[in-house]
Amino acid sequence: MSKIIVRGARILGGEPQDVLIDGETIAEVGTGLDAEGATVIEAEGQILLPGLVDLHTHLREPGREDSETVLTGTKAAAVGGFTAVHAMANTFPVADTAGVVEQVWRLGKESGYCDVQPVGAVTVGLEGKKLAELGAMHDSAAGVKVFSDDGKCVDDAVIMRRALEYVKAFDGVVAQHAQEPRLTEGAQMNEGIVSAELGLGGWPAVAEESIIARDVLLAAHVGSRVHICHLSTAGSVEIVRWAKSKGWNVTAEVTPHHLLLTDELVRTYNPVYKVNPPLRTEADVLALREALADGTIDCVATDHAPHPHEDKDCEWAAAAMGMVGLETALSVVQQTMVDTGLIDWAGVADRMSFRPAAIGRLEGHGRPVSAGEPANLTLVDPAYRGAVDPAGFASRSRNTPYEGRELPGRVTHTFLRGRATVVDGKLA
Amino acid sequence: MKRHLISAADLTRDDAVLILDTAEEMARVADRPIKKLPTLRGRTVVNLFFEDSTRTRISFEAAAKRLSADVINFSAKGSSVSKGESLKDTALTLEAMGADAVVIRHGASGAPYRLATSGWIDGAVVNAGDGTHEHPTQALLDAFTMRRRLVGPDAGLGRDLEGRRITIVGDILHSRVARSNVHLLTTLGAHVTLVAPPTLVPVGVEQWPCDVSYSLDDVLAKSDAVMMLRVQRERMNAAYFPTEREYSRRYGLDGERMAKMPEHAVVMHPGPMVRGMEITAEVADSDRCTVVEQVANGVSIRMAVLYLLLGGSDTALSAAPARTEENK
Numbered sequence: 001m002s003k004i005i006v007r008g009a010r011i012l013g014g015e016p017q018d019v020l021i022d023g024e025t026i027a028e029v030g031t032g033l034d035a036e037g038a039t040v041i042e043a044e045g046q047i048l049l050p051g052l053v054d055l056h057t058h059l060r061e062p063g064r065e066d067s068e069t070v071l072t073g074t075k076a077a078a079v080g081g082f083t084a085v086h087a088m089a090n091t092f093p094v095a096d097t098a099g100v101v102e103q104v105w106r107l108g109k110e111s112g113y114c115d116v117q118p119v120g121a122v123t124v125g126l127e128g129k130k131l132a133e134l135g136a137m138h139d140s141a142a143g144v145k146v147f148s149d150d151g152k153c154v155d156d157a158v159i160m161r162r163a164l165e166y167v168k169a170f171d172g173v174v175a176q177h178a179q180e181p182r183l184t185e186g187a188q189m190n191e192g193i194v195s196a197e198l199g200l201g202g203w204p205a206v207a208e209e210s211i212i213a214r215d216v217l218l219a220a221h222v223g224s225r226v227h228i229c230h231l232s233t234a235g236s237v238e239i240v241r242w243a244k245s246k247g248w249n250v251t252a253e254v255t256p257h258h259l260l261l262t263d264e265l266v267r268t269y270n271p272v273y274k275v276n277p278p279l280r281t282e283a284d285v286l287a288l289r290e291a292l293a294d295g296t297i298d299c300v301a302t303d304h305a306p307h308p309h310e311d312k313d314c315e316w317a318a319a320a321m322g323m324v325g326l327e328t329a330l331s332v333v334q335q336t337m338v339d340t341g342l343i344d345w346a347g348v349a350d351r352m353s354f355r356p357a358a359i360g361r362l363e364g365h366g367r368p369v370s371a372g373e374p375a376n377l378t379l380v381d382p383a384y385r386g387a388v389d390p391a392g393f394a395s396r397s398r399n400t401p402y403e404g405r406e407l408p409g410r411v412t413h414t415f416l417r418g419r420a421t422v423v424d425g426k427l428a
Numbered sequence: 429m430k431r432h433l434i435s436a437a438d439l440t441r442d443d444a445v446l447i448l449d450t451a452e453e454m455a456r457v458a459d460r461p462i463k464k465l466p467t468l469r470g471r472t473v474v475n476l477f478f479e480d481s482t483r484t485r486i487s488f489e490a491a492a493k494r495l496s497a498d499v500i501n502f503s504a505k506g507s508s509v510s511k512g513e514s515l516k517d518t519a520l521t522l523e524a525m526g527a528d529a530v531v532i533r534h535g536a537s538g539a540p541y542r543l544a545t546s547g548w549i550d551g552a553v554v555n556a557g558d559g560t561h562e563h564p565t566q567a568l569l570d571a572f573t574m575r576r577r578l579v580g581p582d583a584g585l586g587r588d589l590e591g592r593r594i595t596i597v598g599d600i601l602h603s604r605v606a607r608s609n610v611h612l613l614t615t616l617g618a619h620v621t622l623v624a625p626p627t628l629v630p631v632g633v634e635q636w637p638c639d640v641s642y643s644l645d646d647v648l649a650k651s652d653a654v655m656m657l658r659v660q661r662e663r664m665n666a667a668y669f670p671t672e673r674e675y676s677r678r679y680g681l682d683g684e685r686m687a688k689m690p691e692h693a694v695v696m697h698p699g700p701m702v703r704g705m706e707i708t709a710e711v712a713d714s715d716r717c718t719v720v721e722q723v724a725n726g727v728s729i730r731m732a733v734l735y736l737l738l739g740g741s742d743t744a745l746s747a748a749p750a751r752t753e754e755n756k
Contacts, residue, residue: 196632
């Protein structure tokens with residue numbers, strides 16, 4: 001593989017430097033590096049980040065290839081600046097056996113756009129009744145370390161306790177989709193002022209918060225670590241903050257859409273805003289931003305959830321829940337967190353690469369931008385401004401809530417172990 | 429008026445009074461031997477009912493027919509999903525058939541809004557009840573009934589319900605009638621009080637422009653109209669209240685409670701009533717109960733709405749009585 005030199009980029013937002021990539025690794029970082037024989041990328045004014053890592057992606061394969069495949073999903077990931085994604089287990093069949101997680105892992109290898117780390121289901125068929133063979137999935141070629149029934153909550157306290165304990169044997173983590181099922185029967189949107197007016201079934205904040213409260217207590221009791229998926233309320237922030245203050249091993253993620261959008265948008269009854277957990281209130285959005293800034297929330301995860309057009313081109317109640325997010329995540333984080341002054345680019349590297357990789361115990365990703373490290377890198381032009389055009393997405397699905405919305409920043413280049421997967425904003 | 433009638437909240441005070449006044453004109457037509465106006469001749473009104481509601485459908489059907497419109501009844505039982513065809517494809521079908529107005533009843537809140545705003549059809553959309561969201565023509569006919577009873581058919585012309593105290597009792601949480609009435613009655617200057625057990629009041633109700641009481645007895649003496657809502661017996665299985673009898677004791681309207689109301693006050697019900705549950709037979713059959721009038725008024729209101737959305741402009745209104753004369 002030939003050499004590439006990235007000239008004058010601000011690494012993690014610092015002073016401009018050159019980065020020389022040789023083969024799969026970063027060979028040298030400094031100023032005025034010798035570019036002989038190397039492809040030169042002029043990156044003045046751009047930010048160089050470690051390749052982004054997503055802890056929460058739905059790639060839909062196997063089973064729903066009409067909405068996304070591992071190939072199209074990893075292309076979307078690369079365009080969004082990601083070099084590794086965790087593929088959620090709610091596929092058809094469910095990723096609850098070594099066979100299925102190895103299939104997804106192999107498809108990821110073949111795609112070549114982004115590393116795919118399969119997540120294993122906690123329970124057989126995501127039914128919450130019986131533990132899946134967590135050890136077998138860990139021991140498989142896929143090397144699963146993150147387990148989640150995402151899409152469904154592990155609501156049985158005993159099953160949750162056992163799962164938390166069991167995965168300690170191989171340093172795994174259970175990522176909980178916190179949703180008390182009885183409190184959310186028929187739920188269509190956040191329960192509050194807007195749901196009362198629109199006559200849509202309410203998804204109360206307490207349904208999330210009560211499960212998080214239970215699970216941090218369980219994790220503390222059995223000495224395990226627990227990860228909270230897509231935290232969405234101000235109350236959840238308070239509980240996680242309290243758990244961390246106790247020294248308990250709790251981590252949490254927030255989605256880009258929960259950092260930007262509120263339930264006021266549901267007034268349009270446009271199902272593109274239908275997502276689980278639902279869009280909350282302005283006060284929640286502000287609390288989530290603050291929590292991400294102060295580290296209470298560890299990382300941003302996209303919850304990229306592709307759906308075919310017909311599943312959104314209908315009445316609200318009939319529509320599927322979820323939004324695509326890989327290709328817009330970094331822009332939304334720039335708008336809500338960087339441009340607001342809440343975090344700097346080093347903070348973005350931390351929340352979108354270092355920490356998610358650490359939570360997932362993912363090797364070769366979330367590493368510093370320095371000599372000898374794997375060349376998983378993302379180059380961002382923060383000055384770019386443009387309206388989101390779903391027609392140009394690499395994802396097979398178009399269910400973005402940002403259509404036509406102007407967002408800042410653009411990923412110009414993505415490097416996966418030294419190979420450019422994105423060049424000048426386009427798939428290589 | 430707007431091009432569609434989706435929510436009672438979309439109506440200004442003047443819009444609402446115009447509809448009520450127009451409905452008075454329409455009511456006079458009903459008193460004639462030939463109950464028909466030529467206003468909407470050649471126009472097509474489709475009744476698109478995804479939920480069974482014979483009462484509402486025949487009310488709209490009678491209204492459209494009295495205006496000489498062609499009426500197509502499209503009954504799609506169950507949701508569009510269970511039927512297999514999407515709401516969009518159904519809408520495109522109606523569009524191809526040349527529907528000038530679509531009257532839609534749907535189990536999903538917001539379905540009429542989607543129909544009106546998604547570019548699927550060009551015609552006017554009238555919400556005939558969507559999920560637990562709104563039922564604006566019901567609120568209009570309720571307001572019409574109140575104005576007739578409390579102000580008078582002729583004396584009421586051009587007037588609203590300023591200062592009237594209206595109490596709405598029952599399953600507010602799941603009621604589209606209550607939501608539309610809160611919007612409309614408030615717009616018309618009335619003061620609304622909702623009465624229900626706390627389980628049947630939505631979280632977020634504190635933002636509504638009305639009062640909430642958990643005690644029916646406390647508000648009866650201060651009510652000019654008491655509207656009883658149907659309470660589905662199934663609700664007790666979801667622990668909204670313990671038993672039918674307990675609900676009836678605490679929130680049902682019987683003769684004893686009706687006696688606490690001011691003498692001029694009326695009892696209303698959107699129907700269908702569950703006698704013995706929210707209302708006793710004694711009250712339902714009393715002179716103060718307007719249930720049957722509400723049904724008759726429903727046709728007049730729906731005529732007015734279809735007329736204003738399809739045939740008329742504000743200025744054309746004055747022509748309505750003239751045409752009535754011609755038809756005599």
